[in-house]
Amino acid sequence: MDTQAKQIVFEQLQQLLHDRIIDNETIRNEHGVGFSYHACTPPDYVVYPSSTEEISEIVKICATHQISIIPFGAGTSVEGHILALKGGVCIDLRLMNQMLEINQADMYATIQPGVTRNQLDEALQGSGFFFPIGPGVNATLGGMASTRASGTNAVRYGTMKENVLSLEVVLANGQIIRTGSKAKKSSAGYDLTHLFVGAEGTLGVITELTIKLHSYPQAIYAAVCSFPTVEAAVNTAIQTIQKGIPMAKIELLDAQMMTAINCYSALSYAEVPTLFLEFHGSQTELEEQITQVEAIAHSFDANEFIWEKDEAARIKLWRARTDAAPASVALRKDGQLMSTDVCVPISRLAKCITETQKDIQETDIYAPILGHVGDGNFHLTIVIDPNDPEEFEKAKALNKRLVKRALAMEGTCTGEHGIGIGKLSYMTLEHGKAIHTMWAIKQALDPLNLMNPGKLLPSLD
Amino acid sequence: MDTQAKQIVFEQLQQLLHDRIIDNETIRNEHGVGFSYHACTPPDYVVYPSSTEEISEIVKICATHQISIIPFGAGTSVEGHILALKGGVCIDLRLMNQMLEINQADMYATIQPGVTRNQLDEALQGSGFFFPIGPGVNATLGGMASTRASGTNAVRYGTMKENVLSLEVVLANGQIIRTGSKAKKSSAGYDLTHLFVGAEGTLGVITELTIKLHSYPQAIYAAVCSFPTVEAAVNTAIQTIQKGIPMAKIELLDAQMMTAINCYSALSYAEVPTLFLEFHGSQTELEEQITQVEAIAHSFDANEFIWEKDEAARIKLWRARTDAAPASVALRKDGQLMSTDVCVPISRLAKCITETQKDIQETDIYAPILGHVGDGNFHLTIVIDPNDPEEFEKAKALNKRLVKRALAMEGTCTGEHGIGIGKLSYMTLEHGKAIHTMWAIKQALDPLNLMNPGKLLPSLD
Numbered sequence: 001m002d003t004q005a006k007q008i009v010f011e012q013l014q015q016l017l018h019d020r021i022i023d024n025e026t027i028r029n030e031h032g033v034g035f036s037y038h039a040c041t042p043p044d045y046v047v048y049p050s051s052t053e054e055i056s057e058i059v060k061i062c063a064t065h066q067i068s069i070i071p072f073g074a075g076t077s078v079e080g081h082i083l084a085l086k087g088g089v090c091i092d093l094r095l096m097n098q099m100l101e102i103n104q105a106d107m108y109a110t111i112q113p114g115v116t117r118n119q120l121d122e123a124l125q126g127s128g129f130f131f132p133i134g135p136g137v138n139a140t141l142g143g144m145a146s147t148r149a150s151g152t153n154a155v156r157y158g159t160m161k162e163n164v165l166s167l168e169v170v171l172a173n174g175q176i177i178r179t180g181s182k183a184k185k186s187s188a189g190y191d192l193t194h195l196f197v198g199a200e201g202t203l204g205v206i207t208e209l210t211i212k213l214h215s216y217p218q219a220i221y222a223a224v225c226s227f228p229t230v231e232a233a234v235n236t237a238i239q240t241i242q243k244g245i246p247m248a249k250i251e252l253l254d255a256q257m258m259t260a261i262n263c264y265s266a267l268s269y270a271e272v273p274t275l276f277l278e279f280h281g282s283q284t285e286l287e288e289q290i291t292q293v294e295a296i297a298h299s300f301d302a303n304e305f306i307w308e309k310d311e312a313a314r315i316k317l318w319r320a321r322t323d324a325a326p327a328s329v330a331l332r333k334d335g336q337l338m339s340t341d342v343c344v345p346i347s348r349l350a351k352c353i354t355e356t357q358k359d360i361q362e363t364d365i366y367a368p369i370l371g372h373v374g375d376g377n378f379h380l381t382i383v384i385d386p387n388d389p390e391e392f393e394k395a396k397a398l399n400k401r402l403v404k405r406a407l408a409m410e411g412t413c414t415g416e417h418g419i420g421i422g423k424l425s426y427m428t429l430e431h432g433k434a435i436h437t438m439w440a441i442k443q444a445l446d447p448l449n450l451m452n453p454g455k456l457l458p459s460l461d
Numbered sequence: 462m463d464t465q466a467k468q469i470v471f472e473q474l475q476q477l478l479h480d481r482i483i484d485n486e487t488i489r490n491e492h493g494v495g496f497s498y499h500a501c502t503p504p505d506y507v508v509y510p511s512s513t514e515e516i517s518e519i520v521k522i523c524a525t526h527q528i529s530i531i532p533f534g535a536g537t538s539v540e541g542h543i544l545a546l547k548g549g550v551c552i553d554l555r556l557m558n559q560m561l562e563i564n565q566a567d568m569y570a571t572i573q574p575g576v577t578r579n580q581l582d583e584a585l586q587g588s589g590f591f592f593p594i595g596p597g598v599n600a601t602l603g604g605m606a607s608t609r610a611s612g613t614n615a616v617r618y619g620t621m622k623e624n625v626l627s628l629e630v631v632l633a634n635g636q637i638i639r640t641g642s643k644a645k646k647s648s649a650g651y652d653l654t655h656l657f658v659g660a661e662g663t664l665g666v667i668t669e670l671t672i673k674l675h676s677y678p679q680a681i682y683a684a685v686c687s688f689p690t691v692e693a694a695v696n697t698a699i700q701t702i703q704k705g706i707p708m709a710k711i712e713l714l715d716a717q718m719m720t721a722i723n724c725y726s727a728l729s730y731a732e733v734p735t736l737f738l739e740f741h742g743s744q745t746e747l748e749e750q751i752t753q754v755e756a757i758a759h760s761f762d763a764n765e766f767i768w769e770k771d772e773a774a775r776i777k778l779w780r781a782r783t784d785a786a787p788a789s790v791a792l793r794k795d796g797q798l799m800s801t802d803v804c805v806p807i808s809r810l811a812k813c814i815t816e817t818q819k820d821i822q823e824t825d826i827y828a829p830i831l832g833h834v835g836d837g838n839f840h841l842t843i844v845i846d847p848n849d850p851e852e853f854e855k856a857k858a859l860n861k862r863l864v865k866r867a868l869a870m871e872g873t874c875t876g877e878h879g880i881g882i883g884k885l886s887y888m889t890l891e892h893g894k895a896i897h898t899m900w901a902i903k904q905a906l907d908p909l910n911l912m913n914p915g916k917l918l919p920s921l922d
Contacts, residue, residue, distance in 0.1 A: 188891055190660060190902060194622075194655035242566065285745070410644070
């Protein structure tokens with residue numbers, strides 16, 4: 001932005017926010033990259049609003065001077081969602097972290113967008129309810145909604161898409177709207193809630209969310225089970241899903257990933273393809289589910305299940321799983337994480353993963369595999385040497401082949417990470433002419449292209 | 462439309478479709494009202510395309526001459542969705558009724574929009590899979606998607622919103638796009654699928670749907686249970702949901718409705734507030750669920766459950782429930798159905814229903830109540846004398862008070878029927894400024910306002 005406009009905006013924002021606007025380089029850089037492998041691209045200013053009305057005013061000031069706006073939650077996104085590609089104002093939502101209402105009777109919570117996963121968990125402790133979506137990092141709920149996040153429980157409870165009931169949003173012109181209602185279902189007009197969920201901040205700033213709560217299960221069992229081949233593990237997952245067994249979690253870790261978590265968390269699991277499983281339900285439901293899944297697993301030559309029935313052991317098990325990404329990075333000194341994910345129809349999953357493993361071996365890149373295999377979704381936690389441009393190019397090419405493989409199998413270029421800038425170049429390949437429809441919506445709601453510009457939608461030039 | 466444009470369009474459509482364009486008055490009138498209480502408003506022509514490409518051509522011809530387009534499935538919508546308010550071309554989709562693919566491994570079916578509920582059921586018979594959404598009439602799946610339909614099973618399996626995976630759509634400019642993918646989840650771009658689901662044909666014509674299939678339950682039990690008061694019945698439903706018991710169906714029929722179905726289906730149920738219930742799961746799951754629900758019901762002084770465990774008896778029970786609307790109409794000679802529905806957060810449901818019952822009594826209108834109470838959704842099947850304008854006005858006022866009551870309780874003006882023209886006047890009350898966002902999207906995708914004009918979005922004048 002030009003220097004004069006920049007100065008005017010700074011002054012106007014300072015008048016509104018007093019000391020809650022920062023132009024210090026350290027803070028700006030902290031807001032310029034997130035968990036992505038892209039080069040840090042800091043905003044001009046970082047602001048810390050404390051209300052929806054303030055956000056509306058910030059957006060109006062920016063709109064008047066045609067300055068970009070980037071909403072910021074916890075900075076945990078992996079595809080470059082928060083890079084300030086055109087400079088502008090980063091709206092850090094950490095002060096908007098109030099739990100506004102926990103409505104047990106109607107099983108929802110209304111929260112501000114800066115509430116984090118851990119904070120939400122703590123607030124729900126002892127209530128008999130929980131929120132199932134956990135992306136494996138302590139993201140904010142606003143950010144999770146914006147990237148349509150999911151995680152290990154999605155196989156049973158759905159993703160953010162299924163678990164956001166309504167939103168409050170500040171639009172690009174500063175107008176404040178509410179989408180949806182508190183009713184469980186509605187046929188009243190266009191589904192704006194689902195338009196903003198997954199929009200990555202390119203259509204507006206989410207300033208409040210009403211999310212669905214779920215009854216805490218009567219009983220929870222977790223298990224670990226190792227397999228002779230990755231194919232056997234994946235086929236176990238496929239058959240389990242096809243039989244309609246309501247798994248709460250069914251996660252694949254390949255041999256390389258098992259080595260990483262053993263080292264990182266001082267564990268001694270067999271370093272072979274492994275499923276991490278979790279069952280939710282009443283005691284009798286669990287017994288039925290377990291009998292069925294064990295039978296399927298054994299038909300694919302699985303080893304015995306290692307059961308974790310008490311809470312502490314279960315938490316330890318899932319902590320090891322959650323730490324998979326840092327565990328992968330830790331195995332390589334000064335390694336840089338390049339996390340990627342795709343999702344395919346479940347019947348294609350075994351082929352997609354085995355072909356990808358072959359590709360990884362041939363490319364000679366360190367890329368352990370981790371999968372929410374019940375959903376057909378898996379990740380490569382590629383770790384590269386950031387100072388080796390050749391390796392970086394090899395990793396990008398591997399990622400590209402992965403995406404093309406998934407798309408050829410009628411899948412998607414990302415199951416839960418989102419587009420940001422990392423997956424921009426695959427959008428047209430995946431959506432074809434529908435890209436024009438997406439652009440038409442973008443232009444209708446943000447005609448000056450100020451809301452998180454350069455993300456989600458590829459340039460059509 | 463002007464006579465000359467009309468003639469040109471007729472000739473061009475005839476060239477494309479040969480004898481599959483009709484301007485005969487009987488046929489036009491058959492396409493002008495559906496199951497709504499509004500006056501018949503026929504289109505100028507009815508066309509019967511047999512492919513997506515033909516629909517694209519039809520839309521292009523209409524767009525060139527600025528002629529309205531109304532997609533038509535089975536004509537079962539109740540809020541006037543298919544009235545040709547500006548004349549134009551009705552696209553009857555009955556020839557596009559092919560089951561394109563039943564993919565058991567990935568649990569989806571790809572179908573044309575003219576496939577009906579009954580046809581889908583028959584096609585899935587014996588497959589081990591079923592499609593749970595049933596709006597109680599033999600609607601088409603294209604129509605069900607367009608109104609975001611649901612029905613009795615939604616409490617467990619969700620609505621059309623949760624059960625459409627991807628769509629093919631012809632846009633207002635004739636362009637053909639695909640939304641979503643065959644993967645179970647995706648974070649790749651704006652959620653266009655959910656924008657077209659519930660859009661009532663105002664943004665484009667749905668020409669293909671991929672819908673989720675569900676594993677047929679191992680066991681199904683159905684039961685009928687009567688209560689001393691409607692409040693007791695509703696509170697049983699509320700507690701059942703709040704305890705997280707995964708009911709497949711939990712339907713309320715008030716005393717008046719029980720009388721109607723007894724007469725219509727020659728049954729002898731007690732004519733008191735009654736819940737119709739269905740349980741899906743394994744034998745042991747069902748036993749657990751039943752024990753819990755019976756305990757809740759008895760705490761509200763329910764009578765004994767009448768169980769229907771074999772298929773024939775169960776089908777008979779649900780047939781009686783499905784026939785509730787015609788049963789209500791049958792009780793009044795030459796009566797006209799004015800069906801309406803609202804949905805509220807479940808904790809407000811007992812209050813909403815009892816206040817509505819009181820209102821019905823005071824208004825002295827015949828309006829049996831029927832509810833998908835597990836979702837907080839209920840219907841009044843108002844039956845009026847179509848030749849009594851005063852009664853018609855009283856019924857409309859009753860409907861208006863019902864909607865305002867639901868909105869005051871943070872609910873929605875329609876849980877599953879849609880807006881059409883019948884609920885237009887409540888859209889701004891429910892959505893406030895978000896109406897402008899909906900209009901911005903409409904104008905972006907249909908700048909000439911040719912797609913089903915006058916529906917879903919109220920005029921902002």
